[in-house]
Amino acid sequence: MVDIAKELRRYLQDNGRNILLGLLSVSVFLIGWHLYSYYLSSTDSAIKWYVPAPGVVAEAFMDWFDAPDPGTDVWVSVHVIASLKKIFLGFVLALSVAVPAGILMGSSRMSNALGRPLVEIFRPIPPLAWIPIFLVVFVGWGGIAIVFLGIFFPILLNVQLGVRSVDPVLVDAARTLGANRRQIFLKVVLPFSVPYLMTGIKVGLGIGWMCIVAAEMLGSSTGVGSLIRISADLSLFPTMYAAMVLIGILSVLTTGVASLIERRLSKWMGMR
Amino acid sequence: MTIDIRGLGKVFPKGKKTITAIDGFDLQIGEGEFVCLLGPSGCGKTTVLRLVAGLEAKSAGSIKVQGREVVSSSPERGMVFQEFALFPWRTVRKNIEFGLELRGILEDRRKAVSSRLIDLVGLEGFEDAHPKELSGGMKQRVGIARALANEPAVLLMDEPFGALDAQTRNLMQKELLRIWSATKKTILFVTHSVDEAVFLADRIVVMTARPGKVREIIPVGLPRPRDRTSKEFIAVRGKVLAELDEEFEKARAKELSPD
Numbered sequence: 001m002v003d004i005a006k007e008l009r010r011y012l013q014d015n016g017r018n019i020l021l022g023l024l025s026v027s028v029f030l031i032g033w034h035l036y037s038y039y040l041s042s043t044d045s046a047i048k049w050y051v052p053a054p055g056v057v058a059e060a061f062m063d064w065f066d067a068p069d070p071g072t073d074v075w076v077s078v079h080v081i082a083s084l085k086k087i088f089l090g091f092v093l094a095l096s097v098a099v100p101a102g103i104l105m106g107s108s109r110m111s112n113a114l115g116r117p118l119v120e121i122f123r124p125i126p127p128l129a130w131i132p133i134f135l136v137v138f139v140g141w142g143g144i145a146i147v148f149l150g151i152f153f154p155i156l157l158n159v160q161l162g163v164r165s166v167d168p169v170l171v172d173a174a175r176t177l178g179a180n181r182r183q184i185f186l187k188v189v190l191p192f193s194v195p196y197l198m199t200g201i202k203v204g205l206g207i208g209w210m211c212i213v214a215a216e217m218l219g220s221s222t223g224v225g226s227l228i229r230i231s232a233d234l235s236l237f238p239t240m241y242a243a244m245v246l247i248g249i250l251s252v253l254t255t256g257v258a259s260l261i262e263r264r265l266s267k268w269m270g271m272r
Numbered sequence: 273m274t275i276d277i278r279g280l281g282k283v284f285p286k287g288k289k290t291i292t293a294i295d296g297f298d299l300q301i302g303e304g305e306f307v308c309l310l311g312p313s314g315c316g317k318t319t320v321l322r323l324v325a326g327l328e329a330k331s332a333g334s335i336k337v338q339g340r341e342v343v344s345s346s347p348e349r350g351m352v353f354q355e356f357a358l359f360p361w362r363t364v365r366k367n368i369e370f371g372l373e374l375r376g377i378l379e380d381r382r383k384a385v386s387s388r389l390i391d392l393v394g395l396e397g398f399e400d401a402h403p404k405e406l407s408g409g410m411k412q413r414v415g416i417a418r419a420l421a422n423e424p425a426v427l428l429m430d431e432p433f434g435a436l437d438a439q440t441r442n443l444m445q446k447e448l449l450r451i452w453s454a455t456k457k458t459i460l461f462v463t464h465s466v467d468e469a470v471f472l473a474d475r476i477v478v479m480t481a482r483p484g485k486v487r488e489i490i491p492v493g494l495p496r497p498r499d500r501t502s503k504e505f506i507a508v509r510g511k512v513l514a515e516l517d518e519e520f521e522k523a524r525a526k527e528l529s530p531d
Contacts, residue, residue: 173357176325177371177422178347187370191361269361270402 007260030054052238060238061245071231071239072221079243080250082222086215087208087254090147094204098155099197105156106163107189123153127211143215143223150211151204155197162196163189194269198262202255209251224250274338274426274458275301275324281332282319293319295483297333301426301458308469309462310516311479311487312523317462320484321428324460325351338425347371350419354431356411358403364414365390365399371422389417392451409440416448420455429461433468445471449496466516470509471498478515481523488515 012019033054040048052060064076072079104111127146134142166189174188216225224247231240280297283290293316301307309317322328324335326345335342337349358367368386377385390399393413403411412432419427432448433441445468452459463469469476473492480487490512494504 167357169353169355169357170359172327173351173353173359173418174370175327175345176347176349176351176428177418178345178374183374187374188359191359194361270363270404 004260007264049235050237052241056238057241057245060236061242064242069227069239071234071236072227074222076227076246079222079224079227080246082220082226083212083216083224083247083250086143086147086212086223087205089144090208090215091151091201091205093144094148094151094155095201098152098200099159102156102159102200103163103189103193106160106193107185112160119153119156122149126214128214128217131214131217143220146215147208147211150207154203154207155200158196158200158203159193162193165196166192191269195262195266198258198265202258202262205255205258206251209247209254212247273300273336274303274305275299275460276336276339277320277324277333279333280320280323280330280335282316282323282328283331292483294323295485297479297485299477299486299489301460303458304456306452306459306472306474307461308473308476309460309479310464310466310469310476310512311484312481312516312520313464314523315479315481315519316484317464317479318430320479321351321430321460321462324426325349325428327351347375347422348425350422350424350427352412352415352419352427352429352432354434356403356408356415356435358411358414358418360403363400363402364395364406367403367414368417368421370418385421386417389420392420392454393417394447407440408436409444412436412444413447416451420451420457424457426458426460429459431462431464434463441468446497448472466509466512467500470494470505470512471500476512478512478519481519481526487519490515 033051037048037051037053040051041053063070068075069079101115105115106112127149130146130149131142134145136142138145170188170192171184174184179187212223213225213228216223217229220226221230224243227243227246228240231237231243277297277299280294281292282294283292285291297320299307309320311317319328323330324337324342326342326349330342342349359370362370365383365386368389369382372382372385386399390396393416395410395413395417398406398410403414406414415432416427433444436444449472461469461472470492476490476492477486478488478490479485490508492508494502494508498505
């Protein structure tokens with residue numbers, strides 16, 4: 001933990017300027033949003049109920065710390081844990097299938113020829129499209145299956161890329177040092193692919209969060225995705241926006257942990 | 273005879289046609305000898321080296337190292353690459369110990385060997401550095417130490433100093449001679465630099481343009497350390513250059529011909 005705090009401090013020091021620029025663009029966005037909702041509130045337009053001021057959204061967000069969520073009547077932590085659980089299970093399942101599949105497709109032309117068409121057919125299908133089928137087929141696991149799909153492809157493709165990118169001269173070197181096929185795989189191909197895997201995990205987690213609303217669309221009453229839907233149904237728009245912000249924060253935190261691990265690993269491995 | 277190459281041939285497929293890279297290549301190298309392979313680019317010097325290493329399969333002839341026919345790569349033939357080919361995720365020490373690790377040698381023994389080699393190649397203080405922290409010359413010191421860790425009978429070097437600047441290159445040539453005299457390895461060294469070959473080799477093998485075979489073997493016969501500015505050095509250089517020039521011309525004529 002101490003290490004991570006140190007790492008974070010160094011990151012803030014190194015990226016001070018970029019962080020300031022980021023804050024600047026976010027501020028401009030918030031001011032624009034505020035002005036727009038201020039303008040709407042002075043009109044008779046019905047849209048004004050749908051666009052509360054950022055301050056109102058922030059209030060709705062802070063209210064979660066004092067009382068259960070107004071729409072769903074449970075503490076917001078229940079929703080967060082429910083979504084994290086889906087992301088985590090979807091992630092673990094995706095990792096355990098995508099890594100072996102990616103290694104296989106990266107190292108054998110035949111497996112690539114077999115797997116590629118399936119990947120190309122299924123990858124562009126929006127997770128939302130699966131909802132009706134998945135909820136029937138997987139019942140309670142339907143949401144996890146949707147998150148799984150989102151995380152699966154980035155990991156698969158990055159692992160495959162990693163395995164394929166192995167520098168052939170490193171394989172030659174290992175062979176002249178006496179490595180057999182198994183040793184080349186374990187001691188050259190695998191370590192070489194680790195940074196690629198981490199990139200896949202980072203991208204995959206981000207997409208996993210993008211799928212969470214779809215994953216909680218039906219048949220689920222907890223989770224931040226459900227929170228958005230239920231708040232909208234009850235016209236609790238400030239809470240709905242706060243839930244959107246919450247997803248953003250959760251996504252940044254989880255992918256942040258992944259990229260922290262990625263950076264540390266790459267550095268420890270001397271790759272960057 | 274440590275390396276005995278007879279009638280070696282190598283044919284590569286290229287589209288529907290084939291290219292004869294090596295044809296009727298003969299070379300015998302004695303124990304502890306330092307031989308440089310020199311020739312116009314594309315003459316197949318590196319191919320010969322890779323065939324001896326067992327990284328590629330020969331199409332004809334025979335390669336015997338210490339009396340045994342080469343069928344695949346083996347730790348008894350260490351190789352040093354122009355691109356260094358170090359494992360970026362391994363420290364200097366772990367790179368050097370790679371071959372020992374593969375053979376399941378225990379850590380204490382590995383460490384003893386790598387420490388000795390780190391001393392030999394002059395990398396004290398960099399044991400725990402990763403390759404990206406090293407200069408080109410230091411990287412190649414690791415490459416040499418890593419190949420030596422397996423105690424190979426022969427050291428195959430594929431333009432090992434080709435990626436280095438002139439200063440570092442000269443220094444590394446001297447270092448290599450020092451390491452060679454300390455380890456008494458048989459070395460087959462590919463280069464396209466006449467100067468480098470005359471400075472290093474006991475004998476220089478000048479190859480023909482493709483298909484590559486031995487054009488001429490020139491014994492250098494100068495005492496070491498060699499002085500690049502001495503009359504004798506320049507004389508040998510001139511002789512090698514004359515041989516090479518003719519092959520360069522042939523190679524160029526071939527390149528310009530429509531076929």
